Amino acid sequence: MMYIANNRTTLHRLSSRVFSKRFINTKKPLFSGANRHARDLEVGQVPSPAAASTSTSASTSTTASSALKDTLEKARNDLLNKLGSNSSGTVVASAGPSGTSSITAAAQAAAAKNSALPHGKVFTVRPITSWIDKLANQHGAPSGTHINPAGSPAEPPKKKYQKRDLLLRTMQDSYTEIILPFKTDKALLEEYINVGGTLRHGKIMEDLDALAGAISYKHTDDGKPDSSPLTIVTASVDRIDLLKPLGVCDLRLSGHVTYVGYSSMEIYMKMEEINKDKPGQHGDTILVARFTMVARDAITGKAAQVNPLLLRDDNEKKLFQMGEDHKTKKRVATDSALTKLPPTQEERFLIHDLYLEYSKYDDPQNKTNKPEDVEWMADTKMSAVHIMQPQDRNIHDKIFGGYLMRLAYELAFCNASSFIASRPTFLALDEISFRKPVPIGTFLALDSQIVYAEGGDHHSFQVMVKADVLDVKKGTRETTNTFWFTFTDPVKGTNRIMPKTYAESMLYLEGKRRRMLGSQLAGINRKNLGLQK
Secondary structure, three states: OOOOOOOOEEEEEEOOOOEEEEEEEEOOOOOOOOOOOOOOEOHHHOOOHHHOOOOOOOOOOHHHHHHHHHHHHHHHHHHHHHHOOOOOOEEEEEOOOHHHOOOOHHHHHHHOOOOOOOOEEEEEOOOOOOHHHHHHHOOOOOOOOEEOOOOOEEOOOOOOOEOOOOOOEOOHHHOEEEEEOOOOOHHHHHHHEOOOOOEOHHHHHHHHHHHHHHHHHHHHOOOOOOEOOEEEEEEEEEEEEEOOOOOOOOEEEEEEEEEEOOOEEEEEEEEEEOOOOOOOOOOOEEEEEEEEEEEEEOOOOOEOOOOOEOOOOHHHHHHHHHHHHHHHHHHHHHHOOOOOOOOOHHHHHHHHHHHHHHHHHHOOOOOOOOOOOEEEHHHHOEEEEEEOOHHHEOOOOEEOHHHHHHHHHHHHHHHHHHHHOOOOEEEEEOOEEOOOOOEOOOEEEEEEEEEEOOOOOOOEEEEEEEEEEEEOOOOEEEEEEEEEEEEEOOOOOOOEEEOOOHHHHHHHHHHHHHHHHHHHHHHHHHHHOOOOO
16 A cells, blocks of 8 residues: 555555555655555665666676666666656655755656655655565576676665654644545445445455554654664554444544554554535544554664653543553453463353253263254364465565455454354454564465354354464464454344363353453443444
8 A cells, every 4th residue: 555645635556456546634744554664765775776886897798787787777767757656655755845855856857747746755665676676686686786896796885874863742743544435436446345335344454554554654753864764563453343334435544643652652543434515524433443563673673762642631641541551451461361371260160061061962872962053163163375475565575464464354254154154244353463474475374263152142253363374395384363353143143152172162261251351342432432322
């Protein structure tokens, strides 16, 4: 995804099939996408073919030298065209008055082709270097490699960075919104619409991940082009709640920083309907989300301190305190997890009751038949394997977190549909942590299971999706994420899930815990938004 920090401007995204539009509104000129390595780049400093040296040894033939020069010039022009166009993966943000801009004249000329693009800092949300260039780099000196006089590849000169300044920021400073005009932009709607005629929730999750990253980079910017670059990654998705059905309408995605620690930031985002008759007013809130982002020094890899927050009124103090409370609750939940502590006494009684019940159905000498509305947990498994392709990589050549969320959601949706034999309604995505990055070229094994459903008149149920990275060369399998989704049957109550082993009982208890806590959090969100008394 591509963003531009400009007051109410139209952006274009060139996707694989369609040419779509986004409307962006932000007060500060700084944008980027989630899990992208955004740094202040002058065009002459971009680590790409535009920065390559063409000096060769005197023994190099004229033909080879000319070919290399032509290749470099073509790559340079292609890069400048990308920096000055609306192509996906490029963000151009204003650095201030044009007199102080450090962007080169060539890039200014390219940017001038589109009046929507201001001049100034260049930020990337996708890798500047193409994947084919990276492959070429493994088999010799590519067009973007410096050549020393001896004719062998040499490391490009390292840029010297200054210490990053800490600036006192307000919550409003990081406020950013994206307008998705589905009613008027059919090309955009074509990219998001699903088979049922509504919007794809997985695509919205990808947009939320990108928006959280953009807000984070905006908050951490110190306005200096030579400051040490930061890498911002999604540490966790704390909660996503869908408060009302997601239909086809114009939508506003907005958010800002609500809490900061030393290197962490909590990003609060919401999605609202846009009333065409009242364009200046905020419509009904459809979705709320909280992400935790973490800043790292891009050179050392160590935690980097982020800009502190200036709290201007009681409402902002309340938001900040809520962020502090969320952090404390996550720590408590981690310490009391079933992987660390045994179940509570009440939960142990529940496990025993379940054991007594399923023993009757599982005992061949017992003639008690399992009721039709009871389903074994082991029979609700569904799996998928995906090849991690370079098109879904971030600037670090790892797979984007938003893409992983979409894959996990779509498998959970399939499993939920099979469980209730109809189309389920998505309610929430519970807290997930991104434990390990997913490398390009590996296999991602997704295993889904219905882990909790009370049955009877209860319509909601929990779906777990575990994501494992398979490295066939090393013969390893490592879990990178575990996703917990809440769905509901909009028509009738569901079957009851029955565990049969101790391991399944632990999954059952975990699903129950998350469902109960999720109901409380959803109620708090509705109350804060005035959706219930």
